[in-house]
Amino acid sequence: MSHVLIVDDERDLAELIDFNLRGAGFSTRLAFTGEAALAAAREQSPDVVLLDLMLPDLSGIEVCRHLRANSQLRDVLIVMLTAKSEEADRIRGFEVGADDYVVKPFSVRELVLRLKAILRRSAAPKESVPPLALGPLRLDVTAHRFYVEGQETSLTALEFRLMEHLMARLGRVQSREQLLEEVWGLSSSLETRTIDTHVMRLRDKLGNARALLETVRGVGYRIVDPTAG
Amino acid sequence: MSHVLIVDDERDLAELIDFNLRGAGFSTRLAFTGEAALAAAREQSPDVVLLDLMLPDLSGIEVCRHLRANSQLRDVLIVMLTAKSEEADRIRGFEVGADDYVVKPFSVRELVLRLKAILRRSAAPKESVPPLALGPLRLDVTAHRFYVEGQETSLTALEFRLMEHLMARLGRVQSREQLLEEVWGLSSSLETRTIDTHVMRLRDKLGNARALLETVRGVGYRIVDPTAG
DNA sequence: CCCTTGCGTGACAAATGGGTGACGGACGCT
DNA sequence: AGCGTCCGTCACCCATTTGTCACGCAAGGG
DSSP: OOEEEEEOSOHHHHHHHHHHHHHTTOEEEEESSHHHHHHHHHHHOOSEEEEESOOSSSOHHHHHHHHHHSTTTTTOEEEEEESSOOHHHHHHHHHTTOSEEEESSOOHHHHHHHHHHHHHHHSOOOSOOOOEEETTEEEETTTTEEEETTEEOOOOHHHHHHHHHHHHTTTOOEEHHHHIIIIIOSSSOOOTHHHHHHHHHHHHHHGGGGGGEEEETTTEEEEOOTTOO | OOEEEEEOSOHHHHHHHHHHHHHTTOEEEEESSHHHHHHHHHHHOOSEEEEESOOSSSOHHHHHHHHHHSTTTTTOEEEEEEETTOHHHHHHHHHTTOSEEEEESOOHHHHHHHHHHHHHHHHHHHTTOOOEEETTEEEETTTTEEEETTEEOOOOHHHHHHHHHHHHTTTOOEEHHHHIIIIIOSSSOOOTHHHHHHHHHHHHHHGGGGGGEEEETTTEEEEOOTTOO
């Protein structure tokens, strides 16, 4: 998913956040000082910086300013964390360009939701996605429906993701490793055979169109283009 | 877009809001006192008044009362800004007819979202948007009424918002996170199961039409289009 | 033609997600 | 103050989903 740089000098809190964000599927990195934060940000430009206002060396506001001044990092999303609802700090936080603001104490759940919300908003405003159509197959991401030869076919959430991934990469072989990483999220190390099982289940549901989901022995799987020779 | 009159005696905050609302496409005007606010309102009747409760001369509540008493301005939307502690003020704010309130400290994003939401809500009746009708369901946003098979069914405020959100997105799956963010407002962090409970309550009230509110396991909820194949 | 390796498949247990009833706190009304 | 309503949370239970395994077939190389 997205990469989050957590900047807070209270290690306990930082690690708590870290643990929870990882659990929510983010990749993370910690920094306990402003300098370390800037270094880390330069090194692997994160998608979001979670920035505590009170830091031992630079203040969060200064860190913010530095980030905004760096052309590489200008567009990073910044979420400020502050201990109290200190009006003045908050205002300065927005002035230097924080994208959102979370007041401590906050629930981790809320923090995660805010992060996801802010990321979603900054991403493409994809209200609805045109369905992927392909020969007898049609996959409607928005409605989360799947049709084979015009007949709706129910897929589980995982099957749907797998099918979407394959259809979006029409004709290209996807290795097991790729699929594990991109469909499953790689978080849990799975037996590779798991994929085979799910491909089989998907084929069952494809019925007559099962031939479209090809095995490439020793490599992976792909959806073939029915219109191509 | 819409014209907003910002009334707050803390100039820094007022200007911060001003800056951000302009960024969000609103036209704005500032007033730092209650008198100035009333004058500005009379002069160029705004669509929304963002009204701080604590003002040097008149209180926000008095300003509100004056606005409501003026036949020209009676229908202006009023959003109160209150500090968290002033619970009692909040209540009085609604009593005199504020349309929404935002508790300080608020994130500017939240404020903008609230403004847009309230404008959308109020824009609907003027354009005489027909009620959302859908098979046996009819939801009249203007009158805030809901009918199942022609029979009026009372929904709580929250249920109404949830139903409206789902019906307005006919056929599209809405994830729990989306619902939390857009129906609940994500200002408060909620257990995810809260949504399930409310969906269940909604279904109860749908009676025979309960099947129209579908669960998409592992994904979210959607209203099905009864006219679609 | 045989052997090796990769894959398909059916079975199964564990994990997950969601429906539901109950509870209690907060709020608003009288 | 007393009462009813609304809403968030919880615990329990069930159905479905999902990961894993074992078995056997099929493909491909020698």
